[in-house]
Amino acid sequence: MRLFLYALVISQLFAGTLPAAAQSAQRTAGSALDLNAGRLCAASRVKVAARTATASIRHRAKMERYDVKYYKLDVAMENTSLNVAGMVWMRVLVRGAQALDSLAFELYQAPVGSPAGTPTLLVDSVVVNGRRATGLRRIGNDATAGLAQPVAAGTLADARIYYHGTAPSGNSAAIGNALSNTNTVHLDTYTNAPSFAYNITWSLSEPFAAHEWFPCKQVLTDKADSSDVWVTTTLPNKVGSNGVLVRTVPLANNKVRYEWKERHPIDYYLISVTVAPFVEYVTTAHPAGGPAVPIVNYVYNQSYLNYWQSDINLTAGFIENYSTLAGLYPFANEKYGHTTVPIYGGMEHQTMTSQDGFEFTLTAHELFHQWFGDNVTCASWEDIWLNESFASYGEYLSLQAFGQPGDARNWMNNAHAYAQASSGSIYVADTTNVNRIFDYYLTYKKGAGVVHMLRYLLNDDTKFFRALRTYQNQFRGSTARTADLQRVFEAEAGRPLGYFFQQWFRGRGYPTFNGRWNQGGSNFVLRVTETASVPGTTPFFETDVDYRLTFSNGTTQTVRLHQANPTENYLLTVSGTVTSVAVDPDQWILDLPGPAPVRDNTLLASRDAATAPVLTLYPNPCRDQLQLPDFGAATAQVLDATGRVVLRQAVPAAQPQLDTRALASGLYQLRLFAAGGQLLGQGRFVRE
Numbered sequence: 001m002r003l004f005l006y007a008l009v010i011s012q013l014f015a016g017t018l019p020a021a022a023q024s025a026q027r028t029a030g031s032a033l034d035l036n037a038g039r040l041c042a043a044s045r046v047k048v049a050a051r052t053a054t055a056s057i058r059h060r061a062k063m064e065r066y067d068v069k070y071y072k073l074d075v076a077m078e079n080t081s082l083n084v085a086g087m088v089w090m091r092v093l094v095r096g097a098q099a100l101d102s103l104a105f106e107l108y109q110a111p112v113g114s115p116a117g118t119p120t121l122l123v124d125s126v127v128v129n130g131r132r133a134t135g136l137r138r139i140g141n142d143a144t145a146g147l148a149q150p151v152a153a154g155t156l157a158d159a160r161i162y163y164h165g166t167a168p169s170g171n172s173a174a175i176g177n178a179l180s181n182t183n184t185v186h187l188d189t190y191t192n193a194p195s196f197a198y199n200i201t202w203s204l205s206e207p208f209a210a211h212e213w214f215p216c217k218q219v220l221t222d223k224a225d226s227s228d229v230w231v232t233t234t235l236p237n238k239v240g241s242n243g244v245l246v247r248t249v250p251l252a253n254n255k256v257r258y259e260w261k262e263r264h265p266i267d268y269y270l271i272s273v274t275v276a277p278f279v280e281y282v283t284t285a286h287p288a289g290g291p292a293v294p295i296v297n298y299v300y301n302q303s304y305l306n307y308w309q310s311d312i313n314l315t316a317g318f319i320e321n322y323s324t325l326a327g328l329y330p331f332a333n334e335k336y337g338h339t340t341v342p343i344y345g346g347m348e349h350q351t352m353t354s355q356d357g358f359e360f361t362l363t364a365h366e367l368f369h370q371w372f373g374d375n376v377t378c379a380s381w382e383d384i385w386l387n388e389s390f391a392s393y394g395e396y397l398s399l400q401a402f403g404q405p406g407d408a409r410n411w412m413n414n415a416h417a418y419a420q421a422s423s424g425s426i427y428v429a430d431t432t433n434v435n436r437i438f439d440y441y442l443t444y445k446k447g448a449g450v451v452h453m454l455r456y457l458l459n460d461d462t463k464f465f466r467a468l469r470t471y472q473n474q475f476r477g478s479t480a481r482t483a484d485l486q487r488v489f490e491a492e493a494g495r496p497l498g499y500f501f502q503q504w505f506r507g508r509g510y511p512t513f514n515g516r517w518n519q520g521g522s523n524f525v526l527r528v529t530e531t532a533s534v535p536g537t538t539p540f541f542e543t544d545v546d547y548r549l550t551f552s553n554g555t556t557q558t559v560r561l562h563q564a565n566p567t568e569n570y571l572l573t574v575s576g577t578v579t580s581v582a583v584d585p586d587q588w589i590l591d592l593p594g595p596a597p598v599r600d601n602t603l604l605a606s607r608d609a610a611t612a613p614v615l616t617l618y619p620n621p622c623r624d625q626l627q628l629p630d631f632g633a634a635t636a637q638v639l640d641a642t643g644r645v646v647l648r649q650a651v652p653a654a655q656p657q658l659d660t661r662a663l664a665s666g667l668y669q670l671r672l673f674a675a676g677g678q679l680l681g682q683g684r685f686v687r688e
Contacts, residue, residue, distance in 0.1 A: 001206055001347045001373075001388070001438070002365045054208050054218060055106055059142040062104035063217045066092040069156065071271065072228040073214055079199040079237050079275045082119065082179045085164035086232075088215045092157050099150035103128060103159050106211035106218055107143050108168060108178075121165035121212075128159045141211055161215040168212055178205050178212030185300060185342045187307055189356050198300055200276035202341040202354060205269040207381060207437055216268045221379050221479050223265040232257045233275050240274040240298045240339035242266060242350045243331075262350065264331055265477035267377050272349035274298065274339035281305050285316035287323035287332065295319070296337035296352070304340065311358035312338070314402070318367050321401045322394065326368075327469040330375035330476065336367070348391070350374045360403075361395040361411075368394025371472055379479035381431040384438070385505075386480060389426070389447025396448065412452060412587050419446035420510055420592060423534050426450065427482075427506045449590045450504045454489055456588040457500065457544070459560070463492040495662075503541050509534030510590050511541040513563070513583050515597030524549070524572045525603050526581065527677065530563055533592060540566055547597075548585040551576035558585070564648045565635070569677045615672060615683035623688055626658040631672065631680050639669040663687045 055063065068090055075086030094100045103126065110120035126133040126145035133145035151157040167179035181201040187193040203213055210216045229241040235254050243262030250256055262271075278298035285293040295315050299305045305312075319336060323329050329336065337352040346355040346362050348369030355366060372390035392415070399408040422441035430436050437443065455464045471480070471488045482505055490497045515528045526547065532539055541563070548558045553576060561570050581597040618627050628636065628651060636658050638647035649658055651672070658670070665687055672680045 001369070002345045002362060002391070002444075054141045054211055056139075056142055059104055059106075059139075059144070060219070062102065062144065063106075063219065065096060065098075065100055065104070066094050066157070068217050068222050068224045068268075069093055070226050070228075071216070071224050071266075071268075072230070073271070073273075074228075074230040075214070076232045077201060077239075077273065077275050078233055079181065079201045079277070080183075082167040082169060082177075082181060082201065083165070084121070084167060084179065084213055086162070088161045088163070090159045090161070090215070090217075092159060094151050094153050094155055094157065097153050099152050100157065101147055101150045103133070103145045103147060103157075104217075105143050105145075105161065105215045106141050107138075107161075107163065107215045108141055108212040109138055109143075110168070111140075119166035119168045121163055121167070123215075124162040124164060126159065126161050129157055143215070163215060178209035179203055180343075182342055185340075187304060189342070189344055190359060193307075198276070200274070200300075200341065202274040202276075202339070202343075203272045204341075204343065204347050204354065205271070206347065207269060207434060210268045210271065214271075218268050220267060220377060220381070223267050223377070223478065225265055227262045227266050227271055229260045229262075229271065229273060230257055231273055231275065236277045237275050238278040238280065238298055240278070240296075240337070240352050241272055242270070242352060244334050245296075262334070264334070264350070264375075266350050266374075267479075270348070270350040270374055270377075272347075272352065272354060274341055274354060276300070276339075278339070279305055281309070281312065283313060283316055285319035285329070285336070287320045287329055290323060290328040290332045293319055293329055293332050294335045294337075296335050298337070298339040300340050308358045311360070311363070314358075314360065315363055315367065317402060318364055318398055321398065322368060322371065325397060325465050325468065326371050327472045330370060330472070336370065348373055360398070364395045364398035365391045368397075371468075375477065376472060376475040377479045379481050381437050382428045383480075383482045384428055384443055385426045385447035385450075386482065386485060388438070388443045389451050392444045392448035393451040396452070409587065412449070415445045415448050416587065416590055419449050419590060422446070423509045425506055425508050425537075426504070446590065453504065453543075453589060454500075457497070458489070458492055459544075467492045499542050503538050504590075507534075507538035507541075509538050510592045511543070511563075512592045512594040513545060514594050515547075515581060515583060516600035516603060517578070517581050517597050518600055518603035519574070519578050522573050522575065524574045524578060526561070526570045526572070526597065527567065527600075527603060528561075528563065528570070528597075529567045531566075543589060545589060545591075546584055546586060548582040549574065549578050550580045550582070552579050560644060562645045562648060567677055569673055569679065570645070571671060571679060571682075612671075612679045613681040615670065615681040617670065617683045617685045621686035621688045622660055624659065624661050626660050626670075626685055628656040628658060628670075628672065629681070630656045631674065633675055634680060635673045635675075637671045637673065638663065639671070641667055660687050 070091035072089040075084050077084055108121045110118040123136055128147050131148040134148050135146045137144045169177050183199050184195050185198045186195045208218050210218055231239040232255055233239060235256050239258035241260035243260050246259045246261050248256055248258055279301055281297040283295045285295060297312055319329050331351045334351050338355045339352060341354045343356050346353055346366040348366045353366040369391045373387035378384050378386040396408055396411050399411050418441055424442050426442050426447050428437055458464045467488050471485060486497055486501050510533050511530050513528050513530055515526055517526045544560050544562050546558050546560050548556050550556050584591055615629055632653045634651045636649045636651050637645055640646045667686055669684055671682045674680055
């Protein structure tokens with residue numbers, strides 16, 4: 001989900017003015033407005049009060065006695081009110097060894113003592129396996145129906161909850177309300193284009209507001225296997241929802257029933273409805289290796305379609321590109337689509353995103369959520385970055401594929417700048433706080449930067465995108481935690497990555513790299529000292545870093561070096577005269593800006609690579625262990641034939657040897673450094 005308004009922009013919009021730059025912004029990839037679109041995603045979350053999860057701990061324990069297998073909503077709604085009435089059918093599987101003697105669910109109820117006429121949702125009856133419940137207890141939003149006959153463990157039960165009422169409008173959902181309506185919309189919210197009269201009602205349930213419009217179980221890990229959404233409304237209204245529109249049924253009194261069927265697993269907050277007299281516009285995507293995907297767009301009217309049509313048409317290319325990179329569009333046998341809603345951003349409702357306009361990066365972001373968030377959903381709001389960070393990175397990928405030169409780099413520079421405005425952790429400790437869950441700086445921008453660093457860590461796009469596809473396939477239609485993603489990337493990296501996720505997912509702050517260098521003939525030395533911005537929490541960031549050497553003849557060479565200690569000394573052989581060194585020139589790492597490395601003539605003064613003694617190494621060739629000279633405690637650095645550091649190990653004084661089992665067969669250069677960073681010696685060896 002992305003909300004498109006930062007607080008200042010929101011205030012200016014509602015005051016009727018926007019900055020001149022925003023008023024004249026073009027709807028093109030890479031515009032200043034587009035590059036900041038993610039910031040606007042979080043705005044409505046920021047402007048609402050912190051919201052706690054609805055169900056009490058005791059009530060959630062009751063709901064855990066069953067798994068939801070199926071939802072069917074059969075309700076009446078209009079585009080002019082928040083009234084909702086009808087039935088929700090929940091098919092549930094009884095868990096554990098005990099029979100189910102009561103059905104616990106969530107449904108909004110006005111607080112005790114509210115004035116008459118306060119919006120609330122009333123339960124008319126609960127029928128389980130054809131028998132009416134013997135009683136209903138409601139405490140706040142927790143509802144428990146006593147069953148006339150217990151349901152045996154391990155069996156299915158059909159529960160039909162009949163209800164009616166008016167949804168609340170107290171800005172309790174992440175973006176306004178679970179149900180909202182308005183009588184005015186904008187042709188283009190982002191340029192403050194003229195508004196026009198239009199009645200529309202829409203749902204938005206993330207993170208825990210679905211109960212404000214239908215009875216449900218709001219537990220992320222309990223995805224329904226499938227769902228139906230039937231909505232009866234007055235013509236000429238149309239109803240947009242999840243899955244496939246099976247049929248529309250004309251009814252008496254100028255009514256019509258829209259019947260949508262979703263046959264993929266779906267989380268409670270992704271079930272949606274939108275009711276308005278839409279104009280329908282359909283295009284088609286043709287992803288390689290899969291069926292054609294209809295893109296069904298319900299937009300306000302023909303004028304609105306004319307204004308946005310060329311932008312809507314970008315969607316097909318986005319689907320095709322993502323299908324190549326992350327795996328076939330997960331709901332290819334159903335559809336993708338949009339319903340236009342005035343939410344100043346977008347919400348990734350499964351197979352039919354609710355979206356306010358079609359800015360390039362907004363459309364790209366919400367679409368990539370169909371993979372990251374819908375097909376695979378975070379198993380806890382602690383791990384919301386698995387949804388939002390990857391969707392944000394989808395913006396970057398789309399700019400790489402379809403933007404102008406420089407757009408993707410500008411987007412990443414922008415992401416880094418905003419991320420570094422906060423020193424916090426991506427990990428969400430307070431999962432009851434909407435503002436923290438959807439923190440723009442951390443959940444969106446820092447998270448996207450971390451995804452980018454995973455790509456850098458693998459140093460191989462084939463592996464990176466294969467990891468995305470593996471994650472999608474392994475957790476298809478289910479939920480995942482950060483530890484699950486870590487295991488997928490460890491399999492591609494071929495080594496543990498706990499250090500990476502500890503420092504970037506749970507850690508805080510950012511590193512700064514300060515370098516000094518010198519050159520003697522073809523020998524080049526670089527000494528780098530890393531400092532951390534929040535050393536009390538994350539004292540050090542272990543990472544590879546790119547350095548770009550510029551030579552006097554104008555050529556450059558980029559080397560990738562591993563920072564395994566706060567201070568590192570690197571010895572390289574160069575073929576020209578170095579004039580300058582740049583740190584992380586391609587902006588892969590979330591490092592804070594620091595001064596460019598400077599030349600220091602004191603480096604290499606006592607012992608450089610040309611004069612360092614040649615070490616006696618044995619056995620040579622070696623297999624698992626290489627014996628080293630005894631210099632006391634030291635650090636061994638191993639370079640491959642290309643000069644890339646491939647292994648770094650501490651060498652204890654009591655046991656001067658190198659464990660070479662992590663190395664492939666081949667020729668290597670070894671350098672041994674003292675604790676203070678001085679080069680003790682070097683030598684070559686062969687690993688069989």
